[in-house]
Amino acid sequence: MANGQENSGDSGNTPDTSGVPVTVRTLADLARLAGVSTGTVSRALAGKALVNTETRERIQALAREHGFRPNQMASKLRSKRTGVVGIVIPLGHEKRQHISDPFFLTLLGWLADELTESGYDVMLSRALPDGTSDWLERVTGSGMVDGVLLIGQSDQFEVIEAVARHYRPLVAWGAYSEGQTHCAVGTDNIEGGRIAAEHLIASGARKLAFMGEIKGIEIDERWRGASAAAAKAGIPIVHIPISLASEEMGAQIAEAAKSADFTIDGIVAASDLIAMNVLHCLHEKGRAVPGDVQVIGFDDLPLASLTMPPLTTIRQEIGSGAKAMVERLRERLEGAPAGSLKMPPRLVVRETTKAV
Amino acid sequence: MANGQENSGDSGNTPDTSGVPVTVRTLADLARLAGVSTGTVSRALAGKALVNTETRERIQALAREHGFRPNQMASKLRSKRTGVVGIVIPLGHEKRQHISDPFFLTLLGWLADELTESGYDVMLSRALPDGTSDWLERVTGSGMVDGVLLIGQSDQFEVIEAVARHYRPLVAWGAYSEGQTHCAVGTDNIEGGRIAAEHLIASGARKLAFMGEIKGIEIDERWRGASAAAAKAGIPIVHIPISLASEEMGAQIAEAAKSADFTIDGIVAASDLIAMNVLHCLHEKGRAVPGDVQVIGFDDLPLASLTMPPLTTIRQEIGSGAKAMVERLRERLEGAPAGSLKMPPRLVVRETTKAV
DNA sequence: CCGCCAATTACAATCGTTTGAAAGTTTAAG
DNA sequence: CTTAAACTTTCAAACGATTGTAATTGGCGG
Numbered sequence: 001m002a003n004g005q006e007n008s009g010d011s012g013n014t015p016d017t018s019g020v021p022v023t024v025r026t027l028a029d030l031a032r033l034a035g036v037s038t039g040t041v042s043r044a045l046a047g048k049a050l051v052n053t054e055t056r057e058r059i060q061a062l063a064r065e066h067g068f069r070p071n072q073m074a075s076k077l078r079s080k081r082t083g084v085v086g087i088v089i090p091l092g093h094e095k096r097q098h099i100s101d102p103f104f105l106t107l108l109g110w111l112a113d114e115l116t117e118s119g120y121d122v123m124l125s126r127a128l129p130d131g132t133s134d135w136l137e138r139v140t141g142s143g144m145v146d147g148v149l150l151i152g153q154s155d156q157f158e159v160i161e162a163v164a165r166h167y168r169p170l171v172a173w174g175a176y177s178e179g180q181t182h183c184a185v186g187t188d189n190i191e192g193g194r195i196a197a198e199h200l201i202a203s204g205a206r207k208l209a210f211m212g213e214i215k216g217i218e219i220d221e222r223w224r225g226a227s228a229a230a231a232k233a234g235i236p237i238v239h240i241p242i243s244l245a246s247e248e249m250g251a252q253i254a255e256a257a258k259s260a261d262f263t264i265d266g267i268v269a270a271s272d273l274i275a276m277n278v279l280h281c282l283h284e285k286g287r288a289v290p291g292d293v294q295v296i297g298f299d300d301l302p303l304a305s306l307t308m309p310p311l312t313t314i315r316q317e318i319g320s321g322a323k324a325m326v327e328r329l330r331e332r333l334e335g336a337p338a339g340s341l342k343m344p345p346r347l348v349v350r351e352t353t354k355a356v
Numbered sequence: 357m358a359n360g361q362e363n364s365g366d367s368g369n370t371p372d373t374s375g376v377p378v379t380v381r382t383l384a385d386l387a388r389l390a391g392v393s394t395g396t397v398s399r400a401l402a403g404k405a406l407v408n409t410e411t412r413e414r415i416q417a418l419a420r421e422h423g424f425r426p427n428q429m430a431s432k433l434r435s436k437r438t439g440v441v442g443i444v445i446p447l448g449h450e451k452r453q454h455i456s457d458p459f460f461l462t463l464l465g466w467l468a469d470e471l472t473e474s475g476y477d478v479m480l481s482r483a484l485p486d487g488t489s490d491w492l493e494r495v496t497g498s499g500m501v502d503g504v505l506l507i508g509q510s511d512q513f514e515v516i517e518a519v520a521r522h523y524r525p526l527v528a529w530g531a532y533s534e535g536q537t538h539c540a541v542g543t544d545n546i547e548g549g550r551i552a553a554e555h556l557i558a559s560g561a562r563k564l565a566f567m568g569e570i571k572g573i574e575i576d577e578r579w580r581g582a583s584a585a586a587a588k589a590g591i592p593i594v595h596i597p598i599s600l601a602s603e604e605m606g607a608q609i610a611e612a613a614k615s616a617d618f619t620i621d622g623i624v625a626a627s628d629l630i631a632m633n634v635l636h637c638l639h640e641k642g643r644a645v646p647g648d649v650q651v652i653g654f655d656d657l658p659l660a661s662l663t664m665p666p667l668t669t670i671r672q673e674i675g676s677g678a679k680a681m682v683e684r685l686r687e688r689l690e691g692a693p694a695g696s697l698k699m700p701p702r703l704v705v706r707e708t709t710k711a712v
Numbered sequence: 713c714c715g716c717c718a719a720t721t722a723c724a725a726t727c728g729t730t731t732g733a734a735a736g737t738t739t740a741a742g
Numbered sequence: 743c744t745t746a747a748a749c750t751t752t753c754a755a756a757c758g759a760t761t762g763t764a765a766t767t768g769g770c771g772g
Contacts, residue, residue, distance in 0.1 A: 026728055037752050042730060052750060071499035073438065074728035077429040078757050084479075100658075105461045112480055121500075122480040124443075124468055143427035143758090144477075246658050280662045302456075302602050306636045308664030382758055393722045398760060408720060430758035434727050499728090 024066040033066075034059050045070060085115050085329065086145035088125040088136065092154035092215075100246045102273060103299050103318070104151050107173060110322035111149055118326060120146075133159045140167045147329050150174070153184075155215050169332045171325045175217045176340040183332070185325045185341045187316045189218050192345035193225025196268045196296045196314050199347055201233050203354040205266025205294050208237035211253070211278060212270020213244055219270045222298060226268045238264075242274055253277050257285060265293050272297040272304045275311055279352065295352040309351035317343055380422040389422075390415050401426060441471050441685065442501035444481040444492065448510035448571075456602045458629060459655050459674070460507050463529060466678035467505055474682060476502075489515045496523045503685050506530070509540070511571050525688045527681045531573045532696040539688070541681045541697045543672045545574050548701035549581025552624045552652045552670050555703055557589050559710040561622025561650050564593035567609070567634060568626020569600055575626045578654060582624045594620075598630055609633050613641060621649055628653040628660045631667055635708065651708040665707035673699055 024030050027038040034041065036055065044051045044059035051059075062068075076082045089104060112122050123145055127135040136159055140148055147169030153160060164170050164182030176184040193210075200208060208230055214220040223239060230237035238261070242252050253274070269275035275297030279289060287293055289309060297304060300315035321343060328338035380386050383394040390397060392411065400407045400415035407415075418424075432438045445460060468478050479501055483491040492515055496504055503525030509516060520526050520538030532540040549566075556564060564586055570576040579595060586593035594617070598608050609630070625631035631653030635645060643649055645665060653660060656671035677699060684694035 028728080038729080039731075039753075040751055043751095046730085050750075055750080067493065067497065069494070069497040069499075071433070071728050073429055073433040073499050074757090075730075077427070077433050077759085078728080078730045080757070082429065087480075100462070100465060102458065102461075105458075105465060106456070108464075109456060109461060112482055116482055123440075124478040124480050126468055126472055137423065138425070141423065141425040143425075143429050276659070276662045280664075283664065303632070303659065306632045307662075308636075308639065384758080394759080395723075395761075396721055402760085406720075411720080427758050430727090431760075433729090434758080434760045436727070
């Protein structure tokens with residue numbers, strides 16, 4: 001018992017410590033109260049076997065009683081493990097800065113669930129890469145997160161590649177192609193676009209349109225898949241750029257409809273949300289679905305089955321996608337070289353396309 | 357010039373420092389490189405006026421060149437300001453742990469936007485209060501966040517009240533009633549429920565049903581408003597509990613429809629999502645909307661206008677709600693005693709109810 | 713030439729934990 | 743009774759920044 005820090009002769013001086021509402025803010029406070037050193041308290045609270053069981057329980061009880069919780073900042077600083085994963089949503093190609101895409105929002109929900117389950121905290125950053133290319137490094141280099149999950153690649157492919165070259169614990173939702181450095185989990189969008197167009201053609205469509213802004217890689221791939229399928233079948237297909245942000249979408253589609261070619265009888269929508277707007281617009285114009293025009297969406301959001309008529313669409317496995325992303329991130333955090341994953345899209349036939 | 361830490365006789369020994377790829381990880385590294393003390397580097401990077409303009413620019417350039425970014429953990433620990441706001445979604449009454457409610461997800465999006473705009477980082481926690489009541493204190497007491505935003509109150513009203521009594525920077529989305537300690541921003545749900553029921557009655561409904569689980573306070577208020585209005589008009593109304601989680605919702609509604617009283621001609625749905633499911637179910641049963649049954653939703657999600665027929669609903673101002681929440685949180689962070697806000701709901705008449 | 717003031721910069725304490733090493737204590741074995 | 747081994751606990755050095763205070767420098771008026 002070295003220097004007078006312990007409560008020797010404890011209950012002798014002060015009749016009852018519980019009368020004084022001591023505010024226990026730090027490990028040191030608690031240590032004084034328990035008559036041990038901060039080191040012991042630290043280990044006791046962490047549940048380490050190094051401290052005597054009885055001591056440990058006494059300290060834990062004391063901590064609970066005073067509602068003490070160790071300062072995370074200090075803890076994380078010292079241990080160099082933050083237990084936090086950053087989720088960032090790059091909003092490169094959307095001027096409108098609001099996160100509204102239901103697919104991304106749903107993915108976010110799943111990712112948050114997966115991460116929480118694995119004991120990670122989630123730090124959310126919506127990043128709008130306005131010219132500067134350090135939006136990603138601002139997160140990876142902040143020392144705030146152990147790893148980063150990217151919801152979409154937007155038009156920032158190169159930036160992501162550059163960061164991935166020296167920052168391992170990074171996994172993106174999105175496209176993967178040969179020779180790509182960064183780890184990506186996503187649907188085979190080319191294949192998805194192809195399947196969509198082929199289905200439309202197989203069920204009788206003879207003049208197609210693809211609706212959706214193709215600045216983002218994923219959507220661009222869907223377009224390429226669809227147009228390739230159309231070309232192969234000798235069917236014409238036009239591209240109609242529609243913003244992915246829901247606010248402008250409705251107006252843009254209405255606008256497009258005005259000057260539209262009314263001989264179009266098959267529409268590949270870049271997302272379910274676009275498809276739903278298209279359906280609505282078509283109904284207002286008095287065009288029958290799938291009688292006059294057939295429509296196919298992309299994503300298979302839970303909502304897709306609720307439209308009138310229920311939406312035929314290309315399903316993306318969002319739940320297992322989220323799981324795969326988190327899995328890969330964890331592997332990478334442990335130093336393993338987890339690779340990309342391209343999941344097969346699946347055609348879900350409902351009633352906006354004709355039965356063959 | 358005290359002890360040999362500076363690069364005196366700098367370029368004498370090593371011919372060119374740029375040849376060596378020194379990895380600059382800490383302030384000290386950068387300080388050595390710049391030949392100044394860490395204190396100066398810190399102030400230089402923070403852009404403080406205390407350092408010479410020329411020095412400051414030199415240091416900033418050096419930092420940029422080496423991609424140096426100060427460790428946030430250390431910074432936050434020392435300055436006791438984290439610049440992080442926690443957003444937590446209490447999932448008390450939903451066993452199904454997945455965040456799926458589109459209203460909450462949308463609110464989350466708006467909050468994240470508002471906070472980012474104000475220079476805050478966002479820490480996301482989905483909390484499922486499984487018996488323990490410290491789910492909130494785990495966030496407020498972690499030292500990780502400056503303040504907390506709650507997305508909904510679930511059935512955890514008392515827990516929130518308890519925390520709010522000693523933790524000021526806390527703002528919740530949800531219900532407010534006389535004498536409540538914690539700051540809440542939300543819609544007047546009783547009024548909303550009342551308006552919904554009244555509208556149905558005014559347009560001819562004579563036998564009502566309210567669909568939605570009322571364990572959460574907000575939904576309960578809607579139910580109370582609706583049933584009060586029905587009672588006042590002498591119209592019967594039944595309560596049909598439907599889970600708010602989208603997965604089970606469809607099945608539950610179908611189940612309810614089976615044993616349903618087919619004389620019901622007006623449905624108040626607790627949310628737009630429920631309304632959409634109801635619409636779908638009704639269509640399958642071959643019942644006409646609004647001919648046989650009228651339906652009114654709650655929220656006015658962007659999707660509400662896309663249903664067939666377009667959904668009559670009670671609008672919640674989610675965007676300005678988010679803004680109000682962040683505003684109040686900021687005031688509270690500055691010590692001001694920001695109070696609650698109850699926003700008026702607004703009836704949005706579309707086509708699932710009959711014209712009067 | 714001296715002293716004083718302003719402008720810079722260096723020094724050193726601090727934020728609250730974690731953790732390796734050292735120091736004490738028991739207990740068990742020889 | 744001695745010594746080693748196994749347990750516990752304390753000590754003190756990090757972790758990487760921020761910031762009040764002291765020290766240095768140069769300029770300027772007297």
